[in-house]
Amino acid sequence: MEQIDILSLSPEALRAYLEAWGEPKFRAKQIFGWLHQKQVTEFSQMTSLSLQLREKLEQNFCINRLNIERRLASSIDDTVKYLYRLPDGNFVETVLMDYHHGKSLCISTQVGCRMGCQFCASTIAGYVRNLTPAEMLLQIYETQRDAGCRIDSLVLMGIGEPLDNFENVVAFFRLLSHPDGFGMSLRHVAVSTCGLVPRIRELADMRLGVTLSVSLHSPDARRRSEIMPVNRKYPLPELLEACRYYFQTTGRRVTMEYAVIDGVNGTKADAKKLADCLHGMQCHVNLIPVNPIAERSFRAFRKNVEQFEQELRRLGVNATIRRTLGSDIQAACGQLRRDASQQIADACGGGSN
Known part of the structure; x- marks a missing residue:
């Protein structure tokens, strides 16, 4: 049995x-x-x-466990990146970050990702399957055991698209916040999405209290479709309307994640388009210098990101540059899993997933 x-x-x-x-x-x-x-x-x-x-x-x-396949500790801050091996032999990544408000953990929700965003390493090694609620919880429990600390907040921004694993993620939220269990307030949880509009609206209607973070990355419909194929199914106007609905329904301000890519989305014209798109919306723009990955040529210089931030602020947009953590250990998601999957495939004489 x-x-x-x-x-x-x-x-x-x-x-x-x-x-x-x-x-x-x-x-x-x-x-x-x-x-x-x-x-x-x-x-x-x-x-x-x-x-x-x-x-x-x-x-x-x-009672399943996750095994630590690799553990990388940053020499420049207190960030720790874990590559966890799941019971079936697949890998996911988890990142422990130290902020002034406490310990925050970035967890994965899928093995791989099928969204196809061009600047993301998570999608390169291929989508395999969804994570179960237990496998999401175990990223917290195993990290706490190893680090000897209590996790104070959580972000679902690791490998995978959380809203593509909607039922399991919602079940995870209910387990995580149950007063007889771990008991974390969902107001300390942020869930990231590339823009699955129906799921954003469904999540809003549940009124769970989680913060919604939307991977926007371009205010231009054509350019966004090029770097984020999801825009072809759920165009930017529909996405922005769903974000407005989320705020109106939950009272929770939406965070717009924007990876600045030189030559792609970081010009003054892009800043003006972005300001026009977000006009009147209760949101915050979180600017991220794009993480370089071997398979792509996308890059960003810090001074260009700072100039983009200044232009947005001049246009009245609430924007800040995200603090970069663990840059010396590839703390951005997907890179360790991709490398581990490739090593196994090479050992078996095959290609990557």
């Missing part, structure tokens, strides 16, 4: 299993606390349960 991944179960689902076994309802709360508060890795560690119940849990469920 195939064992069930217990970390992905809601308290209600767990209670249904236990009631079918004739166990009292409060056992579900106990087990959920062992898993998500104390974060045990073995059923034998649940010492408040009877030996018989622990054995039954062992027979029917599993």
